[in-house]
Amino acid sequence: MKIGILTSGGDCPGLNAVIRGIVLKGDKVYEHSFVGIRDGYRGLVEDDIFTLPRKQVRGLSKQGGTILGTSRMGPFEHGGADRVKEVMEAHEMDAFVAIGGEGTLTVARMLHEEGVPVVGVPKTIDNDLSATDVTFGFETAVAIATESIDRLRTTAESHHRCMVVEVMGRHAGWIALNAGIASGAHAILIPEVPVTLEQVTGWVQATVNRGRAPVVVVAEGFRLAGEDVSAKHGVDHMGRPRFGGIADQLSPLIEELTGIETRSMTLGHLQRGGVPTSYDRVLATRFGTHAIDAVHRKEWGTMVALKGTDIVSVALAQATSELKSVPKHRWDEAAILFG
Structure with a gap:
């Protein structure tokens, strides 16, 4: 399989570790090939895509930002699912992995509903995605x-x-x-x-x-x-x-x-900005390696998530249905110490 990878929305430490995990395991275990999609969904609708070999992701786990670039452009104002399918077909791309937060994964869900093969990886420093215990960054x-x-x-x-x-x-x-x-x-x-x-x-x-x-x-x-x-x-x-x-x-x-x-x-x-902590490097790497497992199993429309200490797959619809807010009792615990 040939698989695309994009990072969309706000950047955060750990994105490169996800990319590295996907490519290294995908190449070594499944013998898949990869292409990078520049600047999120912009690259997917404007056909800004390049080959992403294993050697290009070596040593990335400690590097902040994203080597793919990112943007907040959405595809539905620029041809939507039809344009995405057209570009994927031109590059013989079988599927892509979307790494991003609530907005990115909502778009991924909408594309999946129109027949685009996609797997999501949760990314947000706000930690507000309800389907995963923690997000890297x-x-x-x-x-x-x-x-x-x-x-x-x-x-x-x-x-x-x-x-x-x-x-x-x-x-x-x-x-x-x-x-x-x-x-x-x-x-x-x-x-x-x-x-x-x-x-x-x-x-x-x-x-x-x-x-x-x-x-x-x-x-x-x-x-x-x-x-x-x-x-x-x-x-x-x-x-x-x-x-x-x-x-x-x-x-x-x-x-x-x-x-x-x-x-x-x-x-x-x-x-x-800056380099990710060791915890985020490990979590991001695990998300990446499990995301390529989901792609290999053709579990389209799913997202990898952390439940306890295990990485599982959940439906993108579940991941984007509601935000994970701070419960009042958690704030009350801290408020005892105020003043």
């Missing part, structure tokens, strides 16, 4: 955010300031929750749990009263309860709002109500 993003918050705490303590640190998380606050707990944040604000400005300033003031410099960790999709304070910057190609800047909006409000000098920091794409 998440652990690396949390580690980067935790280290960044640790560094910011030293300067906050020196100047007796409050720091509001914004991390990624459009609809799910997993990064904020885990990085906040790991770094000992004095408040964690996530999209799933609206809180009032009075609650936030209460935690900040209580921290100062104990002689500490407050650190507030906020997910980019958070909004204050009862107030129109959120950060949006238009919409992306799928009509979803672009977030970013909530820390900049919260900081002056906190300073105004408490009189405590407050600074904001948005970590942004730092969380996506």
Whole structure:
């Protein structure tokens, strides 16, 4: 079989490890051949495809980003399934593996429903896909955010300031929750749990009263309860709002109500960049090797997923039916430590 591989949507550490796992096992065990599809679905509709031999993926597990490139272009505005089938036929491509998050896998499901042979691999630093316990890239993003918050705490303590640190998380606050707990944040604000400005300033003031410099960790999709304070910057190609800047909006409000000098920091794409942690390298490699197993078995319309410590296959429809949000009881566990 000749199999295409694409990475679509936001990049994250571990993508190259997936590609490596697919190609190495596919070549060694099944004797399949591979082609790379440049820049996600763009390459699939614009016929930007190249041969991907085994030697080109050697040593990739530690490399961040993606050697295939990525984009947020969708195929249905550019010929849809018919165009995808046309390009695949021109390259004698029997199937392709789509590595991406909720948007990428939703498109993969739609293509499968129109007869395109595809297998998915879950990728999102937000860890918000409900069909898998963990997605690769998440652990690396949390580690980067935790280290960044640790560094910011030293300067906050020196100047007796409050720091509001914004991390990624459009609809799910997993990064904020885990990085906040790991770094000992004095408040964690996530999209799933609206809180009032009075609650936030209460935690900040209580921290100062104990002689500490407050650190507030906020997910980019958070909004204050009862107030129109959120950060949006238009919409992306799928009509979803672009977030970013909530820390900049919260900081002056906190300073105004408490009189405590407050600074904001948005970590942004730092969380996506750099090399993956050892955990993410292992998980991504396992996803890749199991994805090629699914392709060899012609399990079209499925996605590999982590259940406990095992890699299993689930239907793409199941993977994209709902997002995995932070349960209230998980936030409550952390909230005991606030202030």
